[in-house]
Amino acid sequence: GVKGGSWTVLQLVEALGSCLENTDPRTRGRGIQLLSQVLLQCYSLLQEKEVLHLVLFYENRLQDHHLVIPSVLQGLRALSMCDVLSPGLAVSVLKAIFQEVHVQSLLQLDRHTVYSIITNFMGTREEELKGLGADFTFGFIQVMDGEKDPRNLLVAFQIVRDLIAKNYTLGPFVEELFEVTSCYFPIDFSPPPNDPHGIQREDLILSLRAVLASTPQFAEFLLPLLIEKMDSDLQSAKLDSLQTLTACCAIYGQKELQEFLPSLWSSLRREVFQTASEKVEAECLATLHALSACLSRSVLSSDTEDLLDSFLSSILQDCRHHLCEPDMKLVWPSAKLLQAAAGASLRAYHRVTSNVLPLLLEQYTKHPQSSQRRTILEMLLGFLELQQKWGHMEEDESSLLSLRAPVCSVVFSALSDPSVQLQLVGIRALTVLGSLQGFLSPSNLELVVDHLIHLALREEDSQSSEAAMEAAGSLAPIYPDVFSGRMVPRLEEELQSEREEESCSLQQRCLQALAAVSTHTSIVRETVPVLLQRLRKVQKGSEARNARDVVSVCQSLHRVALQCQQDAEGCWYYHQAVVPCLLAMALQAAMQESTHPLLGKALLEEEVLAAMVPVISAATTHLSPELAAQSVSHIVPLFLDGEVSFLPQNSFPCSFQPFEDGECLEAQRRLVALLMAFVCSLPRSVAIPQQDRLLRELLALSCSCNCPFTATTAAKCFAGLVNKHQAGQQLDEILQLAVNRMEPGLAEGPRRTQALTLLLWVTKALVLRYHPLSTRLTDKLLDLLGDMELGPAAADGFSLLMAESPDVLHKGCHADVRIMFRQRFFTDNVPKLVQGFHAAGPDVKANYLKGLSHVLNHLPKPVLVTELPTLLSLLLEALSCSDCVVQLSTLSCLQPLLLEAPQIMSLHVDTLVTKFLSLTSSPTMAVRIAALRCAHALTSLPTTVLLPYKARVIRALAKPLDDKKRLVRKEAVAARGEWFLLGSPGR
């Protein structure tokens, strides 16, 4: 009634009159409760005058019987939300509450109501409340004193934060306010199980921290508390203290910290020196960093002491001497403390490094052993890395620049040390020095490049060699001229020097180094011609070595392509330089093959073509659509019509007709792999000329070709294009055509395998994009699982459908891939697989299990764990299947399930133990390993379930301890060890 306007509140009050004045407190309570409920519904409709009367009424009622109070508070809460509350009323309500109500003897909900009233008033009547001065603060302190409920604490902490943040007068009550909140520190609360309120310990910790670290006024009370709690036995208390201190440093200054710095430092030092917990160490270091930053920030007046300076002096005094003992435990904690302090500001950095760097340089010379030098250089490196933060160095004040000569000499000595570990640190140091602008002089730089060349090519250890190449790659963009002028020619020279067999690995290293250093456009323009020249040279000839060499060059070219993808200009240069050149070379080889079939050509071998595919693909994926269109207008006519004019060498002995029939064109047809690499990597927006004709040719080739490599490649190329093809009639037609060719091919005849390959790739293309036809094709594939001849291949095909293929139909080459396709495929097809399995004859049952295990294996783990229990009985059956692929994938499905759903798995413990133990003697090593891992994972089931099996398992696991393969023994040791501990004291 009141809500609708037909009743006024006064009428309601009058109607309730007898009830509100009843002498029985229960009846009065019910009356007030009703009134309060009404007010909560329609406080926004009240008139100013009504509010005034109601407030007076309710204030008065606060003195009433305790049974009535909860309803009174509800009413006041409703009124505290009224916009039309007259000035002065808020203060009067609060005063009445502070005076009349002993809040902490109320129930949780009623206390919460009081906090809500205060919060509401603070939100809308800030000025009036501030008029109360420190009385308000004092009133609130009394309200929250003794609060125990986490829900209320969250609200109360928020009120304290607002008191401070909005500058309410704290007056003489700072310490009381601190006491009433800090008594909860450190938070020791764990939510009850099944807590419906969802308050986490972390919520309380953060909320309290925000209070404690909200004002420097608390510093004198808080800092001693934090110092005390840092020494706590509880790690959580330590961490909380450290994090709170770090938060305080953001608002404190010298004044607050001064008195406590010696104790803070000694606590931090004690923790870092003693703890082996990385968490505690990391927090201590973060806190020290914050302290140093805080002291660095403070403005110095002329008459005060520079606290930063004296603080850093004490750190140096306590840590410095440990740096001279590179074999002792405290060397690293000391170095980390110094680095944490130094990293806070440029001033701190100079103060610390001017002292420490000369010491480290001296220590390096004093300690002759490689392992000691490595530790010292690693520490030096840590300080050099900090310098990177400050960017460029200024000549006059940089302590580092004055140490250029000794630093370089130490780093160079590490690079020529026989210890690989020391070399590796030296290389990292070199990378850092190079990134400091202006640190390395031109003559230093030449020496750097010489060292890198030497390590990259001559160092026996591959780690050092690789690290040197990486370093060259990261320094090259900073000094492109030095690297293209000094390193590239040296590499080219080494590559051409024809030394015999032994230099084979040198050649490899040269190729890798050329690729690694190609991280700047100007260098790419130097290295790509060298690599292509090399390719021309090694492709002549048919020996296995030639093929291997071509593959190596292709790998280097691929790496260069990846490195210049992000740079539009470099990418186009690369595409134009490399793609036509590769095509021309391959064409040349294919035509020579057509005329002289006996000269086997390295370039035409499957592994070589397969190595060229990623090069062309990487050179294409990042092209802009305009440039890609330009390129596609050359390459498609090349394959469809033999248009060779755009190729660099374009005089060929015969014409290029890869889609024509004829025995002698076999070699030309293999080059469809290169077409696939290009055309399937184009951005989706690029139109492909004569696409329909191209698709028909590819389809025909995939069905009719006898060479499996060519047929598969054609099928993949077809699928890659179909996946990106715009939906519509044209696509439907070409798909219909494909189905028409596939179905008879699958039914019978000599090319059933080719037809299956085509089916698999087209299905994949359509499954990825959720095309409606994919269901029909998948059903076809499911049918084939029952086929005696094609069944096993169809089963393996499920792996192809689910896995990411490396060359086509993945996101990187702009394929249309829906993110949830695997889950969708699972939901649609697993029931059919299960059904098929039950209906199938004994000869082909394994095919269904294999298909199923491929699908499960590619499913994301969390999905797997939720879905697996329904398939459990089937999986247990699959463990008895003799196919080792099925065994392996079933074991790898079961292992996470054992860890994450131990309750469900406990029901089958008998079967699991028996099967796992029997598979530990499988002839296949991978199965033995997986079975032992499962036997190990079994130990996460409840101990009582396992104990009856303990003796049997331990006995059975003795056998794989003597397995002939080390990797199996390792798993057996781990599994058996865990089983021994089951139910033993001390586990």
Next chain:
Amino acid sequence: GPGSGAPLENANPLIYRRSGERPVTAREEDDELPDSIDDREIFDISVFLNPVHLIRSINDPEHPLTLEELNVVEQVRVKVNDAESTVAVEFTPTIPHCSMATLIGLSIKVKLIRSLPERFKLDVHITPGTHASEHAVNKQLADKERVAAALENSHLLEVVNQCLSARS
């Protein structure tokens, strides 16, 4: 943990680098070729022990130094002969009066008993000249019955098992 509060036995001990995970070779991945049990394999098993309960200066259970970092077990002091089925492990207590020497030896021994094929004959002893009561400890470790009796003691078994629990 043990030792907290009390003065540390050695707050700044010498430490040694971990040798890192053993890299898997192509040969090891080959299903057919057998791999013999070698020194490194036994070393890896021995250093897997969780030394929290053995070395008193380490008082944080989360990231203890390993027996390798403390140089208690070194690969050069592990000798295996797969063909003759013998394993000998020498261990070096952190200080000559280390009160935990027997327990360290016992833990290594139990770990090896549980991890090696039965055909092996085990010999676990202190590196000569590195402990005050070297002979007494060695004698105890070599005596099968005394080892068995020690493991009947549930308190001792508890400590040994704690050392044998996975480290992480």
